[in-house]
Amino acid sequence: MSTDVKEFIDKPYESGFRTDVEADQFPPGLNEDVIRGISAKKEEPEWMLEFRLKAYRHWEEMEEPDWQNVDHQTPDFDAISYYSAPKNKPKKDSLDEVDPKILETYEKLGIPLDEQKMLQNVAVDAVFDSVSVVTTFQEKLKEAGVIFCSISEAIQDHPELVKEHIGTVVPYTDNFYATLNSAVFSDGSFVYVPEGVDCPMELSTYFRINAQHTGQFERTLIICEDDATVSYLEGCTAPQYDENQLHAAVVELVAKENSEIKYSTVQNWYPGDEDGKGGIYNFVTKRGMCQGDNSKISWTQVETGSAITWKYPSCVLKGDNSTGEFYSVALTNNHQQADTGTKMIHLGENTRSKIISKGISAGESQNSYRGQVKVTPRATNARNYSVCDSMLIGQECGAHTFPYIDVQNETAQVEHEASTSRIGEDQLFYLQQRGLDEEDAISMIIKGFCKEVFQELPMEFAVEAKKLLGIQLEGAVG
């Protein structure tokens, strides 16, 4: 490999600035008082506190799993602050009252919250550290009957909806980090699309970790009633700190009969520096329940950030004829590690699932695809199609594939394809010989490789995702 290509990947993280706002932050440490404190800050009803405490007591008995193909120090849970909110807590629906510094932060990240300047037809919920600071386009959504707000507000204003669904897809006992999240979650987004409604705009949440020594534990719940559809996107960034920061989110999706949820993620948390110092631990549990017949859940993720990404957005295909899809691009560079993939659990008859995973490893990074396809005895005529492609850039990175296939019904059809390729000098030379400079040539090869996934992203975000990949890869090919 040429040295030019090595130089090319190492463009600095562009979202690594910190915003100076006064924060209302809990001292580090975790105990029942902290959990009661969070619940009290949020003025939560008793049932919510009970849910948190049950989770906390369960978590105390748990140990962090070690089967994942990543190498890390278990975070010191007593060194993390579990609640950090900008002090000047804004009132909803009024941008004027949001701390201008926070608005500036989002502006700088390319996410203007001013509705005039915003992307047409995209409503945004902005989460800053532990709390949601503003949700745009509330009026327009209300007309359609769609509820889009922070989960804290939903607990206040729509307690029956939250109570009925929270923890039904990801139970509080589910896994170490999901259980921790259930105990301490701070904020996140809530979406409710009533029967027969096609949500008139894209919904989007932007998560920003700002404060140091804090964890972000957001919780998102999306409910789609019969014959309803919604498309939701989340984006994430964080400042550069030398310490690792923990992000342990839970996302639950509930799709009822004939409904469709499309969930897209563009994740650009701070990945750490080129020596592997600092960066976000992105340990997330995302799961969708295709509860009703003919329902569909589609996950699309573009993961370029975080020191460690460890997550498996999954679908439980309970309704007959329901469909689950997972489209993923995971890019790792320098010392980043990713162990990501999906689970498709076929419970209903004629259920379908599709997995398209593209892993790109550069630098000294390690990138693993881990996926499970399970066909239970009742799932007659289930079908799965999986493609896992890995691309290596350079000589010191690694790509790994761990498919788990468990078929308990003989009518099932499960197909799995995998490939590994390397960006070769031949490919680069070919494109450069046609007049493309090295940067454009690499970017063309990568975009081609990821095409099937980018096609699934809403237009505006596809452009952003392609840009992100370019930035993350500069200097990578060597």
Add this chain to the structure above:
Amino acid sequence: MLLEIENLHVEAEGTEILKGIDLKVDTGQIHAIMGPNGSGKSTLAKVISGHPDYEVTRGDILFEGESILEDEPDERAQDGIFMAFQYPVEVPGVTNSVLLRQAYNARQEARGEQPLDPLQFDDFVREKCKLVDMDPDFLDRNVNVGFSGGEKKRNEILQMAVLEPKLGLLDETDSGLDIDALRTVADGIKSLAGDDNAYVMVTHYQRVLEYIEPNHVHVMVGGRIAKSGDKDLAVTVEEKGYDWLADDIETTGAA
């Protein structure tokens, strides 16, 4: 003079492959470089276009009077050097039309000229497809993915037609083609050749030279040009093979 190569010595992984090449190519000319396997003829084409595997240890390559040894492959391409590959490379997920347009516009920009938008480019490229008898459906297919050998070679000529180079280097473009495909490719090259450009064809066989008549023929043996002449040299080589030239060069070397 369009291209001047002076005493060019080239190594790859410590082995000397080219051992002192001198060659001059002017506009309006077509040169053929022949030679047995391992004679260095393909290496010469790759070195002119800047392949990173080769190291120039002595000598120089001048293009339009200036040394290009320090230039990146893309800079050379933008100067007007094009190489049709012996083994065109696949680029999955990238359509022919996207590559062609991006390459065309990169060159336009380098020359300070207007890029074409996708619609304008589509009209432009469809005309070019006719030159190589290529179905425009090929524009929507991924670059060289699933192409037959003949389709890949025609695709190279299509790219060349779009980029309109000053110097076209054809690296065994004729190999692996049946007679009809060979004729199509040769017709394409002929229609592009003119007074303001030049072509250097690297080839194993004399066959293609029946369709495209070269002004100059050079025979390479063992990293040197053993003999240069007109098109009759190609015929002699076809009849006598390369051995007599090898003897020749050894004699010269010994003297």
